[in-house]
Amino acid sequence: MRASKVVAAIDFGTHGTGFAYTLVTPDNDDPRTRQMVSRYDWPKAPVRGAKTLSAVVVDRDLQPVAWGYEAAELWQLNSPARREDLGLHGYASAFKAALSSRAELRAMARSEGIVDLGSDRTLGRLIPSILRYMRDQTVAALGALDLRLTAEDIRWCLTVPAVWTDAQKLGLRRAAEEAGLGAADTIFVVTEPEAAAVYGILDADKGSARAVSRIGEHRFMVVDCGATTEISAFSGVFDDGKVRLAEIGAGGAGVALGAPDVNRAFRTRLLPRRLSPTLVEHLEREYRDLVSELEGQWEKARPFVAVAPGSGGRPEVVSPVYLDLTRLWPMVPAAVRRRLIEEADGDPRTLMLTAQDTQALLDEVIDPIVRLVRRVCDDLLQEARVGSAPVTAFLVGGFASDDYLHARIQHELGAEARVVRPTDPRLAVLHGAVHLGYNPALVQHVPVPATTPRQQVPARTPRQPESPENRRAVFLSYRRGVSWAMARLVRIDLEQHGFDVFMDVENIDSGRFEPVILTQIESRAHFLLLLEPRSLDRIGNEGDWLHREIAHAIAHGRNVVPLLANGTGMPRAADLPADIATLASFNALTVYHDYFPEAMTKLRGRFLH
Structure with a gap:
C-alpha cells in the first residue's frame, strides 16, 4: 500500500x-x-x-x-x-x-x-x-x-x-x-475513549514527555460528556516514546444524560414557566425559529456561567443569564412584559434567568453524572495494584466545556483525583482519532492483570421479568414532549437501586409499538405515570398512546402510581375518558425538584413493594 x-x-x-x-x-x-x-x-x-x-x-x-x-x-x-x-x-x-x-x-x-x-x-x-x-x-x-x-x-x-x-x-x-x-x-477504527485518552495525554502540558510520564503508571478515566455521558477507565504508561493503554472493564459505565437534556428542559419547562405556557405553545406552533433562537442564546451562555464555592464548598452558579427577547417582544402579553421588566431590574426586552434557575436546570442532569464519576473513581482507587497512586480524570466532549460541570466534578473528587480538562474538550475524540490514524503504534494495548474482578456496567436493554409478580419490574409512562428529562431521572434513580425499568421508545412505529408496549405493561408489576403540566392535554384524542398505556395498565391490574411534578395536581374523574376515570382515585406521589432524592426514597419504600 x-x-x-x-x-x-x-x-x-x-x-x-x-x-x-x-x-x-x-x-x-x-x-x-x-x-x-x-x-x-x-x-x-x-x-x-x-x-x-x-x-x-x-x-x-x-x-x-x-x-x-x-x-x-x-x-x-x-x-x-x-x-x-x-x-x-x-x-x-x-x-x-x-x-x-x-x-x-x-x-x-x-x-x-x-x-x-x-x-x-x-x-x-x-x-x-x-x-x-x-x-x-x-x-x-x-x-x-x-x-x-x-x-x-x-x-x-x-x-x-x-x-x-x-x-x-x-x-x-x-x-x-x-x-x-x-x-x-x-479503514482504521478506534474507540472514542481511546482517542480521547490520547488527545488528553498529548494535550497535558502541550504533550511533553514529562507530562505524560506523570500520568504513567496511574489509573485514569475518560469522562466523555456529550449527548450522553460515558466513562472508560484505563491504565496508562509512557514507555519508550509511546503511549501504552490498557482498558479496565469492558465497555465502561454510562448514563443517558447530557447537554441536549439541559437544553430540552430549558425549552420545554423553563420557558413556559417564565414566559407563560400559552405564549410558548403559540411560538412553538407558529414561530419555532424564535424559540430556537432563544435556545441558541442559552446554549452560548450556559458553558460560561460564573461559579463560586457555596455552602460546604460545593460549587454554585452565582450569576444570572440574560436573554434578548427583542424579536418576540411584540407577542409577549402586557402583564408578562411588566413582570419580565421588573425581574430584569427595569431592562426591557430581556429574560433574566436567575442563578437559581440556571443551577436547577443544570443540576437535574449533572447530579447523576457526578454520582457516576464518583463511583468509577472509587472503583479505581480500590484497585489493590494501584495502591496510593492518584487517579486522573480527563473531561472531554461538548458538555465538558461547561464550567459548572467541571467545578462540580473537581469538587466531588477533591484531592483523590487530578481532574484535567484539555484545551478544547470538544475536539478530544475527533483530534485524538487523527493522532491514532497518523500513527496507530502511538497506542499499544497491553494486558493488565486485575487484582479485583473487572467491573462492567451492563447494557441497559430491559430484561424480561419472569412473571407479573416480579416486584422490581417497572413500566415508566410519560408524555414524551413534556416529561422526557424527568422520566430519565426517575429511571436512573430506580435502576441504581436495583429496579428493572422500561421506558417506551418514541421512534417505534405503531405497527411494532403496540405489541412491544402492551406486553411490557402486562409483564411488569408497577406502572409509574409521570404527570406534568400539559401531560393530559391530548388524553381524549383518538389513538393517544398515553391514554392507551394507562387504560391497559388499569385493565390488567398493575400497581398504578401517578408521579406529580412541577405543580401538577391529580385530574378529576369527570375530565378523563371513561376507561381511565378510576385514575383520579389512585394514590399519587408529588415530586418536588428541590426534594427529588427524598421523593424517590418514598417512592421505592412505600409505593413499589
Missing part, C-alpha cells in the same frame, strides 16, 4: 458529527506540534463548533436533501404542506443511537415522516450517506490546497463507542466503503 498524504478522521456521534484532517509531512510527525484542520462554520449552527447536528432531511426515495442544523431548520420551520411542496418527506436525528443495544440510548433516536429507524434498510441508507457527506466536506476543504489527491492518498479513521462489537465495527467499515472512503479492510 502506498504512503498516504493525508490522515482524516470522522467522528460520527449521536448528537453531532464532524471531520478533521492533517497532512502527512515531517513537520507533523511530532504529535505535540501536529497541525489539524476542522470545519467550524456549519450552516445554521447556533454555536461555532467542529460538529454539525447528526440530522438529515430526505426525499420520498430516502435520498438526503439537507444535513445537520440546516436539515433541522428546514424540517422544523415548514408546515407539512410546505414540506410536501419542497419534496421533504422525512427527518431523522441522533440516528446512530438506533444501533445501540441499550434501550435508553435507542430512545434518543428521532424520526418523522417516512423515516423508520427500526428498519435495517433505512439505517443502511442513512449511515453510508452521512459518511459520504463528511467525506465530501473533507475533500472540499482539501481541494483548496491544490494537492491533486487521489482516493488512495487519504487514510481514513472512524470512531466508535467502546461498547461496539467487532460485528458492529465491521458494519461501519462496510458502510464507509459504500460511502467511498476506500476498501473496508483499509
Whole structure:
C-alpha cells in the first residue's frame, strides 16, 4: 500500500458529527506540534463548533436533501404542506443511537415522516450517506490546497463507542466503503475513549514527555460528556516514546444524560414557566425559529456561567443569564412584559434567568453524572495494584466545556483525583482519532492483570421479568414532549437501586409499538405515570398512546402510581375518558425538584413493594 498524504478522521456521534484532517509531512510527525484542520462554520449552527447536528432531511426515495442544523431548520420551520411542496418527506436525528443495544440510548433516536429507524434498510441508507457527506466536506476543504489527491492518498479513521462489537465495527467499515472512503479492510477504527485518552495525554502540558510520564503508571478515566455521558477507565504508561493503554472493564459505565437534556428542559419547562405556557405553545406552533433562537442564546451562555464555592464548598452558579427577547417582544402579553421588566431590574426586552434557575436546570442532569464519576473513581482507587497512586480524570466532549460541570466534578473528587480538562474538550475524540490514524503504534494495548474482578456496567436493554409478580419490574409512562428529562431521572434513580425499568421508545412505529408496549405493561408489576403540566392535554384524542398505556395498565391490574411534578395536581374523574376515570382515585406521589432524592426514597419504600 502506498504512503498516504493525508490522515482524516470522522467522528460520527449521536448528537453531532464532524471531520478533521492533517497532512502527512515531517513537520507533523511530532504529535505535540501536529497541525489539524476542522470545519467550524456549519450552516445554521447556533454555536461555532467542529460538529454539525447528526440530522438529515430526505426525499420520498430516502435520498438526503439537507444535513445537520440546516436539515433541522428546514424540517422544523415548514408546515407539512410546505414540506410536501419542497419534496421533504422525512427527518431523522441522533440516528446512530438506533444501533445501540441499550434501550435508553435507542430512545434518543428521532424520526418523522417516512423515516423508520427500526428498519435495517433505512439505517443502511442513512449511515453510508452521512459518511459520504463528511467525506465530501473533507475533500472540499482539501481541494483548496491544490494537492491533486487521489482516493488512495487519504487514510481514513472512524470512531466508535467502546461498547461496539467487532460485528458492529465491521458494519461501519462496510458502510464507509459504500460511502467511498476506500476498501473496508483499509479503514482504521478506534474507540472514542481511546482517542480521547490520547488527545488528553498529548494535550497535558502541550504533550511533553514529562507530562505524560506523570500520568504513567496511574489509573485514569475518560469522562466523555456529550449527548450522553460515558466513562472508560484505563491504565496508562509512557514507555519508550509511546503511549501504552490498557482498558479496565469492558465497555465502561454510562448514563443517558447530557447537554441536549439541559437544553430540552430549558425549552420545554423553563420557558413556559417564565414566559407563560400559552405564549410558548403559540411560538412553538407558529414561530419555532424564535424559540430556537432563544435556545441558541442559552446554549452560548450556559458553558460560561460564573461559579463560586457555596455552602460546604460545593460549587454554585452565582450569576444570572440574560436573554434578548427583542424579536418576540411584540407577542409577549402586557402583564408578562411588566413582570419580565421588573425581574430584569427595569431592562426591557430581556429574560433574566436567575442563578437559581440556571443551577436547577443544570443540576437535574449533572447530579447523576457526578454520582457516576464518583463511583468509577472509587472503583479505581480500590484497585489493590494501584495502591496510593492518584487517579486522573480527563473531561472531554461538548458538555465538558461547561464550567459548572467541571467545578462540580473537581469538587466531588477533591484531592483523590487530578481532574484535567484539555484545551478544547470538544475536539478530544475527533483530534485524538487523527493522532491514532497518523500513527496507530502511538497506542499499544497491553494486558493488565486485575487484582479485583473487572467491573462492567451492563447494557441497559430491559430484561424480561419472569412473571407479573416480579416486584422490581417497572413500566415508566410519560408524555414524551413534556416529561422526557424527568422520566430519565426517575429511571436512573430506580435502576441504581436495583429496579428493572422500561421506558417506551418514541421512534417505534405503531405497527411494532403496540405489541412491544402492551406486553411490557402486562409483564411488569408497577406502572409509574409521570404527570406534568400539559401531560393530559391530548388524553381524549383518538389513538393517544398515553391514554392507551394507562387504560391497559388499569385493565390488567398493575400497581398504578401517578408521579406529580412541577405543580401538577391529580385530574378529576369527570375530565378523563371513561376507561381511565378510576385514575383520579389512585394514590399519587408529588415530586418536588428541590426534594427529588427524598421523593424517590418514598417512592421505592412505600409505593413499589
